[in-house]
Amino acid sequence: MENVKFGNSNLNISGKTLEGSVALVTGGSAGIGFGAAKQLAEAGAFVYIVSRRQKQIEEAAARLGPSVRGIAVDVTNKEDLKRLAETIQKDHGGLDIVFANAGGGRPIALEELTEGDIDHLLGVNIKGVIFTVQTMLPILKDGSSIILNASITADMGLPGFSVYAATKAAVRSLARSWTTDLKHRHIRVNTVSPGVVPTEGYRTEQKMTEEQVSDYAQRVTSEIPVGRVGTPEDIGNAVVFLASDSSSFITGIDLVVDGGQTRVYQGKN
Numbered sequence: 337m338e339n340v341k342f343g344n345s346n347l348n349i350s351g352k353t354l355e356g357s358v359a360l361v362t363g364g365s366a367g368i369g370f371g372a373a374k375q376l377a378e379a380g381a382f383v384y385i386v387s388r389r390q391k392q393i394e395e396a397a398a399r400l401g402p403s404v405r406g407i408a409v410d411v412t413n414k415e416d417l418k419r420l421a422e423t424i425q426k427d428h429g430g431l432d433i434v435f436a437n438a439g440g441g442r443p444i445a446l447e448e449l450t451e452g453d454i455d456h457l458l459g460v461n462i463k464g465v466i467f468t469v470q471t472m473l474p475i476l477k478d479g480s481s482i483i484l485n486a487s488i489t490a491d492m493g494l495p496g497f498s499v500y501a502a503t504k505a506a507v508r509s510l511a512r513s514w515t516t517d518l519k520h521r522h523i524r525v526n527t528v529s530p531g532v533v534p535t536e537g538y539r540t541e542q543k544m545t546e547e548q549v550s551d552y553a554q555r556v557t558s559e560i561p562v563g564r565v566g567t568p569e570d571i572g573n574a575v576v577f578l579a580s581d582s583s584s585f586i587t588g589i590d591l592v593v594d595g596g597q598t599r600v601y602q603g604k605n
C-alpha cells in the first residue's frame with residue numbers, strides 16, 4: 337500500500353500508454369463504448385466490453401480484435417456484474433480501468449413522462465453506474481482509474497431531456513464523492529461529458545431516422561467551434577487520457593469533450 341502512488345509523471349499520451357492494463361467498458365457493443373474500447377485496446381489495454389445482448393457484444397469484440405472480450409451483462413443486474421467480476425479476476429487477476437458508459441435516454445415531454453420512464457432512466461444511468469463501480473471495487477487495483485460517462489446536458493437545459501440530464505448531473509456528483517471515498521486506495525475518479533456524438537443510440541433509443549440524424553448533425557455543427565460533431569473515438573481519446581498516468585494529477589473533474597459547443601456564446605450578435 338505504502339508504495340502505491342497516483343500514477344507517475346511520465347508524460348506520454350500517445351502510443352501504448354496502457355500496455356499491461358486491464359479495462360472494463362460497459363455499453364461496449366455500440367457507439368461511444370465501442371469507440372472507447374477501440375482506443376483503449378490500441379493504447380495497449382486488454383479490454384472487457386459488456387452490454388445486454390449476447391450476439392451484439394460478441395460480434396463487437398470480434399470486430400475489435402484479440403485483446404477485447406465481450407460478455408453479456410445488464411449493468412442494472414448485480415448478479416450479472418458479480419459473475420463478470422469473478423471472470424475478470426480469474427482470467428486477468430484484477431482491473432486497472434473502468435469506463436462506466438452504459439446508459440442513454442430519449443426525448444420525453446414532461447407532461448408524458450411516466451413512472452416507468454423515470455425508473456428506466458434512473459435505473460441504467462444512475463443505479464447501473466453505482467452497481468458497476470461497487471461490484472468492481474474488490475477487483476480494482478489500488479491506483480486504478482474510474483471514468484464515468486456523463487453528458488453536457490448535465491448543465492444545459494434541453495427540451496424533453498430533463499430526467500436524463502438530471503441523471504447525468506448525478507453521475508458528475510457521484511464522481512466527486514467517490515474521489516474522496518476511494519482516495520485511501522489512490523483510485524482516481526473522473527467523468528467525461530460528451531457533446532453531440534451521433535451514434536447507434538440516436539436511431540435505436542431516440543428513434544431518429546438516418547436522415548433526421550444527418551440533418552441534426554448538420555444544424556448543430558454551426559454551434560460547435562471545431563466545426564464538426566464528435567465521434568466515439570474523440571470520447572475514447574479522452575478516456576485513454578483519464579485512464580493513463582498522463583492524468584495522474586487529475587481526479588474529481590468533469591472533462592467536457594464537445595468541440596467547444598458549451599464553452600461559447602450561442603446567441604446572435
Ligand SMILES: NC(=O)c1ccc[n+]([C@@H]2O[C@H](COP(=O)([O-])OP(=O)(O)OC[C@H]3O[C@@H](n4cnc5c(N)ncnc54)[C@H](OP(=O)(O)O)[C@@H]3O)[C@@H](O)[C@H]2O)c1
Nearest residue numbers: 363365366367368387388389410411438439487533535537
Ligand atoms: N451519443 C451522444 O451524443 C452522447 C452525448 C452525451 C452522453 N452520452 C452518453 O454516452 C453513453 C453511451 O451513449 P451512446 O450514444 O454511445 O449509446 P448507444 O449507441 O445507444 O450505445 C449504448 C450501449 O449501451 C448498452 N446498454 C444499454 N443499456 C444497458 C444495460 N442496462 N446494461 C449493459 N449495457 C447496456 C447497449 O447495448 P445493449 O442494448 O445490447 O445493452 C450499447 O452497447 C450513454 O451513457 C449516454 O448517455 C452520449
